[in-house]
Amino acid sequence: MIEYEWKFREVLEYWPAFLNGMALTAQLSLILLIAAILGGVIVGSARYSKNRFFNWPATFFIEAFRNTPVFVQIIWFFFAFPILIGVQMEGFYAALLGIGLNMIAYSAEIFRAGIQSIERGQWEAGRAIGMNYFQSMRRVVLPQAIRRMIPAFANRVIELVKSTSIASTIAVGELLYQGHQLANTIYRPMETYTIVAVLFFLMIYPLALLTYFLEKKLNVDMRSN
Amino acid sequence: MIEVKKLYKSFGSLDVLHGIDLVVEKGETVCLLGSSGSGKSTFLRCLNFMEHPTAGSIAFDGKLLGRETGLHLDATTYKYDERELSRHRASVGMVFQQFNLFPHMTVLQNVMEGPLTVKGHARRDCKTIARHQLERVGLIDKSEVYPSRLSGGQQQRVAIARSLAMEPDVMLFDEVTSSLDPELVGEVLDTMQELSSEGMTMMVVTHELGFAYHVADRVLFLHDGVIAEQGAPEDVLKNPKTDPVKAFLSGFNNFHF
Amino acid sequence: MGYDWDFSYVFKNQGILWEGFVGTIQIATASLFLGLVVGLFLASLRMSKYRLLSIPATCLIEFLRMTPLMVQIFWVFFALPILIDVRLDPFAAGLIAFSMQSGSFFAEVFRGGIQSIDRSQWEGAKSLGMTNLKMMRRIILPQAVRRMIPPLMERSFELIKGTTQMAAISYSDLLYNAMVLSSQLYRPVEIMTFTALFYLCFLTLISFGMRTIETRIEKARE
Numbered sequence: 001m002i003e004y005e006w007k008f009r010e011v012l013e014y015w016p017a018f019l020n021g022m023a024l025t026a027q028l029s030l031i032l033l034i035a036a037i038l039g040g041v042i043v044g045s046a047r048y049s050k051n052r053f054f055n056w057p058a059t060f061f062i063e064a065f066r067n068t069p070v071f072v073q074i075i076w077f078f079f080a081f082p083i084l085i086g087v088q089m090e091g092f093y094a095a096l097l098g099i100g101l102n103m104i105a106y107s108a109e110i111f112r113a114g115i116q117s118i119e120r121g122q123w124e125a126g127r128a129i130g131m132n133y134f135q136s137m138r139r140v141v142l143p144q145a146i147r148r149m150i151p152a153f154a155n156r157v158i159e160l161v162k163s164t165s166i167a168s169t170i171a172v173g174e175l176l177y178q179g180h181q182l183a184n185t186i187y188r189p190m191e192t193y194t195i196v197a198v199l200f201f202l203m204i205y206p207l208a209l210l211t212y213f214l215e216k217k218l219n220v221d222m223r224s225n
Numbered sequence: 226m227i228e229v230k231k232l233y234k235s236f237g238s239l240d241v242l243h244g245i246d247l248v249v250e251k252g253e254t255v256c257l258l259g260s261s262g263s264g265k266s267t268f269l270r271c272l273n274f275m276e277h278p279t280a281g282s283i284a285f286d287g288k289l290l291g292r293e294t295g296l297h298l299d300a301t302t303y304k305y306d307e308r309e310l311s312r313h314r315a316s317v318g319m320v321f322q323q324f325n326l327f328p329h330m331t332v333l334q335n336v337m338e339g340p341l342t343v344k345g346h347a348r349r350d351c352k353t354i355a356r357h358q359l360e361r362v363g364l365i366d367k368s369e370v371y372p373s374r375l376s377g378g379q380q381q382r383v384a385i386a387r388s389l390a391m392e393p394d395v396m397l398f399d400e401v402t403s404s405l406d407p408e409l410v411g412e413v414l415d416t417m418q419e420l421s422s423e424g425m426t427m428m429v430v431t432h433e434l435g436f437a438y439h440v441a442d443r444v445l446f447l448h449d450g451v452i453a454e455q456g457a458p459e460d461v462l463k464n465p466k467t468d469p470v471k472a473f474l475s476g477f478n479n480f481h482f
Numbered sequence: 483m484g485y486d487w488d489f490s491y492v493f494k495n496q497g498i499l500w501e502g503f504v505g506t507i508q509i510a511t512a513s514l515f516l517g518l519v520v521g522l523f524l525a526s527l528r529m530s531k532y533r534l535l536s537i538p539a540t541c542l543i544e545f546l547r548m549t550p551l552m553v554q555i556f557w558v559f560f561a562l563p564i565l566i567d568v569r570l571d572p573f574a575a576g577l578i579a580f581s582m583q584s585g586s587f588f589a590e591v592f593r594g595g596i597q598s599i600d601r602s603q604w605e606g607a608k609s610l611g612m613t614n615l616k617m618m619r620r621i622i623l624p625q626a627v628r629r630m631i632p633p634l635m636e637r638s639f640e641l642i643k644g645t646t647q648m649a650a651i652s653y654s655d656l657l658y659n660a661m662v663l664s665s666q667l668y669r670p671v672e673i674m675t676f677t678a679l680f681y682l683c684f685l686t687l688i689s690f691g692m693r694t695i696e697t698r699i700e701k702a703r704e
Binding site: 121122124127128143144147 | 273275307308311312313314315316318319321323325326327328329338339342343384387388391
């Protein structure tokens with residue numbers, strides 16, 4: 001092993017590149033988070049529905065997207081999809097589509113499982129005091145189900161932020177891409193990639209702490225029941 | 226008050242109720258007895274359409290529920306409108322074996338929920354109603370507590386208050402003491418006895434023969450989906466005439482009235 | 483719209499795709515096994531009584547779980563060789579990255595499984611006068627392993643999907659070969675669609691197999 005001379009300070013002089021990368025990573029993550037919540041609720045409701053017209057397509061969508069690698073989805077949306085619809089597509093949008101649909105599939109399943117985990121007695125109690133389906137759902141089932149979904153969903157959000165780094169391969173200028181470009185320009189891969197990894201960790205770890213906190217809180221709630 | 230004619234109910238190929246006729250007068254307390262699987266819970270659940278009857282008519286206060294669609298054996302079948310059923314359920318209180326309180330709401334919020342969401346009353350009025358009902362079941366001091374902090378007996382009394390808050394014409398009790406520890410059964414039965422003496426119309430599915438004997442105006446004994454025997458409690462419980470009732474009562478050999 | 487699909491491009495060149503698929507299987511199995519070993523090692527460090535072992539292990543596990551796989555692959559491929567002065571080919575780099583990351587996830591599964599066993603079991607075993615090692619082997623592990631299997635399978639599934647990210651450092655797995663082929667033939671639509679569908683079938687088959695195993699275990703428990 002040779003003695004390696006660390007030069008973190010020199011690399012850190014390029015902080016605007018890292019900052020730009022982090023900004024785009026955060027932007028991608030935020031858009032995807034909103035998409036995952038909205039899409040997850042819609043697809044999850046369809047999956048929960050007893051009506052085949054909604055249930056079957058939703059089930060197919062969820063299974064298809066959970067059983068293909070997200071990288072393959074991104075690549076498909078980047079290289080194949082634009083030709084099919086005859087439109088140019090930036091990497092940014094291909095990444096949003098690929099990761100977004102994947103995330104929606106996972107959140108839909110979390111949403112459905114959350115609703116299904118509520119005991120039948122809760123529905124019955126709502127109906128027994130004269131609530132209709134939507135009132136029972138809104139007042140009784142959803143408030144409890146959402147609490148149960150939160151830890152699983154928070155875990156998914158962590159996966160979401162991590163998967164945005166894949167977009168670097170189709171030239172989306174997020175954090176890893178910026179690091180990659182920088183490493184190639186200044187020939188300091190060791191420092192650059194280490195900084196990239198640490199920055200990702202700093203972005204993701206607070207989410208993990210939040211997840212741990214929520215899991216613990218939920219456990220306490222359940223024990224007191 | 227309640228008029229049931231030729232009520233049939235089957236789950237798939239399993240026939241549970243085989244044509245039950247019953248009239249319950251206003252203010253009457255009727256206890257339904259029978260071994261498990263006799264259909265007594267199913268019958269009760271049909272009365273507020275937690276289960277839809279396969280055939281037969283149910284009328285409350287002279288008003289028939291549903292729209293005639295055809296015939297099944299000797300009984301008429303009906304189609305029900307969900308909105309009509311919701312309205313109906315709002316006027317019929319039901320208390321469950323498993324309490325089914327809303328765990329994410331405080332005791333007060335649980336009791337307020339019906340008047341607030343279903344009847345659309347103003348929040349302040351709902352609070353007044355809820356307080357009044359909680360006082361009635363003796364739990365006003367637990368208003369701000371979550372159900373998980375209460376004993377089973379207390380939870381069940383809150384569930385009763387929640388039903389009463391809808392100011393129902395009839396109360397249905399589905400084995401409400403069956404999942405309680407023995408020492409907690411009494412407080413729930415006391416609450417029910419009080420309700421009965423105040424003139425509430427009640428249908429009670431229970432295994433508490435003492436309660437049936439002392440509180441009920443009439444006892445029904447269900448066996449294999451039909452009413453095997455009915456009458457005043459002292460007649461049915463002390464001098465059973467049919468074999469299934471005799472067999473059932475002999476299971477309670479340490480029971481003294 | 484109105485695109486002229488022609489899948490003959492795929493079938494005429496299926497050889498290179500099959501080669502890629504073999505590459506996928508190779509990296510997946512190799513890193514799965516190495517990952518389990520790493521996982522056991524990290525878990526025993528993390529559960530150690532000695533803070534000198536447990537704290538660094540905890541930090542490493544958390545760091546590897548909370549950074550993107552792609553970043554780790556790049557770090558091992560581009561940065562690590564400089565530090566240790568050894569050239570790594572894509573396979574070796576991928577193997578290190580995967581087995582370290584999956585190892586951290588596996589370690590948490592192992593730890594969670596063992597800690598999920600009720601304290602009364604430990605006490606029961608202790609009251610019989612068992613040694614720590616015997617207790618672990620005879621009482622705790624047999625119960626814990628059953629609980630570990632579902633999350634282990636889930637993590638392995640994620641690992642298999644993750645192998646596609648090796649394409650980013652030019653390891654010829656199925657995805658990389660498909661990308662090369664489609665840029666040579668200018669037929670990304672057919673080749674990428676086929677590749678996606680192939681992954682879908684392959685992974686559906688695997689998840690079906692995993693579900694079967696899971697239900698078997700559930701049944702065996704009853």
